[in-house]
Amino acid sequence: MGPGQIKAKIISNKRFKDNYWHLELESRLISGRALPGQFVNIKVSDDVEPLLRRPLSIHSANGSRVRLFYEALGMGTRVLSNRVPGEFLDVIGPLGNGFSLPGKGQGPGCQAAILVAGGMGVVPLIFLAKKIRSSRPLVLIGARTKNKILCAPEFKALGTAVKIATDDGSLGFKGRVTELLGQVLREAKSAKGLSIYACGPRPMLKAVGKIACENNIDSQLSLEEHMACGIGACLGCVVATQSGYRRVCKDGPVFSGKELTW
């Protein structure tokens, strides 16, 4: 099912710590069609400033509710954080190609998936973890410091194992989440049937793609890029791949690590 353009009612829009906000919208259409890794594109106000929509990853979809999670950093997200429950937002979604779910037929005890999240990259991976929780994925979350580690309790509540990496060592493994990934793979008995799913800053994704290739593991990387249209028309948000430039908004945001040439 394709995307729709709708006026979605704000159910709640709450800061939960620092600049991080949870936004809950009412939309049966988007909720019913949303897949992990897809996003919605929101007009945060009726003004011409900011002009463009803001793409936000879908955190979860349940019944008629769509949950989003954003960091109010720039002009668009700051305006969004001022919108209140009961108001309506012009939303287009669900957009893009999400994650392909891991193959079935894994042996008992076999780890099917490792999810690697950097910073805000946790958002689409929460949605993914919900869908594949029965295969007991391992979740690795990385950030600069303890306070920037997001959603760890949410992942744990889903019954997934969570390992944390911080650059300053304030929580969990001291170092990059990609170094933690390397360590996990070295300790694993076999990488057979394993998939890596990752979302985070571009240098992190590049490193994850490289590690996956070296270990002959499939990786699916969810990219972030400035977008103008979000629906594949403007060709603004392209990324270099084996088959030329491809659109992050329409052909992605999830790409196979093997496909990307960055």
Add this chain to the structure above:
Amino acid sequence: MVKQVKPDLSVRIGKLELKNPVMVASGTFGYAEEFAPFIDLKELGAIVTKTITVRPRLGNIPPRTCETPAGMLNSIGLENPGIDKFIGEKLPFLKKLGIPVIVSIASIDDPEEFTALARQLDKIEGVSALELNISCPNLHKDKLISQDAKDTFELVSLVRKLTGKCLITKLSPNVTSISEIALAAERAGSDAVALINTLGAMSIDVDKREPKIGSWSGGLSGPAIRPVAVKMVWEAHNKIKIPIIGMGGIMDIQSSLEFFIAGASAISVGTANFINPRASVEIISGLKTYLVDNNIRDLSGLIGSLKACEN
């Protein structure tokens, strides 16, 4: 006063008859497929395709867009699959819509590429008109064809000889006198001019001291350029007789009306498609309402209806 029920929105551009004067601008609508989930494409007056070149083009290096005050920059660099793939893979969908398809074409290295494109497209039924994109700011040329009246005249004359199809010439706002260039296009046999392409522009990330887009500079579009576009439409309207297709920051019915009043016979919705995919069809219905409310029977009562200030 009895209000009319159904105003006449039809308009003529050369030999092209449009059921309404609302088009979508080249480069902002892909090849229309992307918009099918959001609007009934058949409602549009016409569709102008993303610009086609002889050979496929990868386009410019990313990042290719950035937001600016009430506008945006783009430097896509005419990414397109090339004429053959366009005809084979994109045109069939467009033809099925049953509305006029205007194919935007450009040359990269040699104006002769326009000749090849015009010859090939002239033979194709279902291509209603050609738009000559001689004004793309993202090819890193020292001078655009449409920045010189003589070059514009020569290029339009060249293509005019090769096709009987409706010919629209799209002009750059980065000129000393838009009416001089518009007049050159008219004298060379263009059926209409499209005003305006994006304005050459640049935006800088001051923390990194880097340009915000990969190819350093790009084209500015959106509401920020609307007053520039309206003035250029008005200037050209005072000078030429062929129809003007007005564009530049049209977001809604209100902003589209400025262009008609300034002298545009039709308008194109561009950047607004990115923000509100329904903008074009909302303008069509808004136009009907406006004409009825103001007791105007058809578009001729609106086009170029600008008056002098009363006091």
